Amino acid sequence: MSTPSILLIGAGGYLGGPVTQELFANRSRFNRIAILTEESKKQKFAEHEAEGFELVLGAFDSPDSFKGFDIVICMLGNHAMKCQPAIIDAAMAAGVTEFYPSEFGSDIGRGDYLTNRYFRDKHITRQHLRNVAKKNPGFNYTFLITGGFIEFALLPLFGMDVDKHTFTFYGPPEKQEALTAVHDVAKYLVESVFLPKSPSQERIFRIPGGNYAWKDVVATLEKVQGVKYTCTYHPRQDAIDAQKACAEKGDVDGELAFALKSLMGDINAVSVPKPWDNDKFSFKPATLEEAVRKFFEDLKRGEDKLARDFPMPSQS
Numbered sequence: 514m515s516t517p518s519i520l521l522i523g524a525g526g527y528l529g530g531p532v533t534q535e536l537f538a539n540r541s542r543f544n545r546i547a548i549l550t551e552e553s554k555k556q557k558f559a560e561h562e563a564e565g566f567e568l569v570l571g572a573f574d575s576p577d578s579f580k581g582f583d584i585v586i587c588m589l590g591n592h593a594m595k596c597q598p599a600i601i602d603a604a605m606a607a608g609v610t611e612f613y614p615s616e617f618g619s620d621i622g623r624g625d626y627l628t629n630r631y632f633r634d635k636h637i638t639r640q641h642l643r644n645v646a647k648k649n650p651g652f653n654y655t656f657l658i659t660g661g662f663i664e665f666a667l668l669p670l671f672g673m674d675v676d677k678h679t680f681t682f683y684g685p686p687e688k689q690e691a692l693t694a695v696h697d698v699a700k701y702l703v704e705s706v707f708l709p710k711s712p713s714q715e716r717i718f719r720i721p722g723g724n725y726a727w728k729d730v731v732a733t734l735e736k737v738q739g740v741k742y743t744c745t746y747h748p749r750q751d752a753i754d755a756q757k758a759c760a761e762k763g764d765v766d767g768e769l770a771f772a773l774k775s776l777m778g779d780i781n782a783v784s785v786p787k788p789w790d791n792d793k794f795s796f797k798p799a800t801l802e803e804a805v806r807k808f809f810e811d812l813k814r815g816e817d818k819l820a821r822d823f824p825m826p827s828q829s
């Protein structure tokens with residue numbers, strides 16, 4: 514598979530932007546680069562098509578959509594993540610040999626991450642991949658464990674307001690979070706395609722840009738923006754209570770958001786445990802300050818609007 518053919522799902526989302534850019538920059542290394550979508554969404558990918566991306570118009574659960582591709586990269590958001598088991602079955606039936614599920618976040622295989630409501634569909638997908646791989650020795654999959662995206666840590670949905678210069682958190686200021694700039698997530702993804710396979714069929718790369726305390730994220734914003742932030746640190750239990758209240762009234766998005774906040778505020782929860790695999794890659798990830806500066810430059814050019822307007826945290 515020296516020049517593999519790669520198929521993207523969810524390419525028009527937040528992560529899809531940097532990933533399609535990075536693939537485009539590396540297009541000579543691929544035989545085909547294609548986006549799977551349906552007829553009704555064709556217009557959404559007109560620019561991609563003009564750039565030379567192939568569009569496959571088909572259903573997620575039909576093997577026909579996957580024929581001729583070696584690798585599938587799935588970048589579906591929260592509400593579509595439950596489709597992944599059917600996608601995996603269709604990809605497998607069509608002869609795909611490498612599958613990247615929509616992970617791109619914390620290491621959910623341990624501790625409270627195993628049971629937190631927020632990651633339910635990611636766990637179902639992991640289990641499905643393991644079952645499929647057991648029955649199909651030629652089928653491999655890769656988890657890209659990046660920690661949170663730095664750009665997402667700057668959003669109101671994580672308690673940060675970069676306009677009002679406030680931060681609200683359900684835990685102590687010293688709590689650390691593994692964070693990576695989204696453009697580096699895309700670089701890790703594309704480079705990982707060309708790294709050796711794992712003999713066990715399951716390949717995991719733990720590749721955060723760094724571990725940062727929330728008080729350091731605030732301090733970096735203060736430095737870059739030249740302003741002082743007002744911070745409110747609630748007891749973590751408040752997020753746990755809010756999660757329960759949302760669940761009781763059927764507010765799924767609220768339930769998910771507070772489930773995530775309560776985990777992020779837990780001083781004992783390590784989102785990406787070491788050892789990390791960054792040394793297997795050819796580049797150094799951006800530091801928190803570099804990524805924050807880029808975030809504001811992109812904002813000025815209107816390029817990170819999508820992240821700021823995001824209604825709901827993805828399963829990070």
Ligand SMILES: NC(=O)c1ccc[n+]([C@@H]2O[C@H](COP(=O)([O-])OP(=O)(O)OC[C@H]3O[C@@H](n4cnc5c(N)ncnc54)[C@H](OP(=O)(O)O)[C@@H]3O)[C@@H](O)[C@H]2O)c1
Binds near residue numbers: 522529663828
């Ligand atoms: N660690 C972090 O901080 C962090 C932050 C953000 C995202 N992530 C992870 O990155 C991955 C992608 O997230 P994202 O934020 O890029 O996702 P997103 O923008 O919410 O959605 C990605 C794509 O999913 C498809 N999609 C969404 N809802 C759908 C539905 N109801 N039916 C069919 N398709 C639907 C759309 O595909 P089309 O483009 O084809 O229309 C959409 O563009 C997820 O695994 C997420 O957890 C992690």
